[in-house]
Amino acid sequence: xxxxxxxxxxxxxxxxxxxxxxxxxxxxxxxxxxxxxxxxxxxxx
Ligand SMILES: [Zn+2]
Numbered sequence: 911x912x913x914x915x916x917x918x919x920x921x922x923x924x925x926x927x928x929x930x931x932x933x934x935x936x937x938x939x940x941x942x943x944x945x946x947x948x949x950x951x952x953x954x955x
Pocket of ligand 1: 918919921935937
């Protein structure tokens with residue numbers, strides 16, 4: 911499941927919430943970035 915984080919207030923919003931309305935429920939911001947539960951590790955070779 912993809913979660914989004916509000917760029918303005920930093921609140922985590924599920925994609926289901928954004929499916930209905932692409933607006934942050936707490937601050938009304940419209941800029942989000944994707945977050946993931948698993949931390950993607952980048953291997954440094
Ligand atoms: Zn917000």
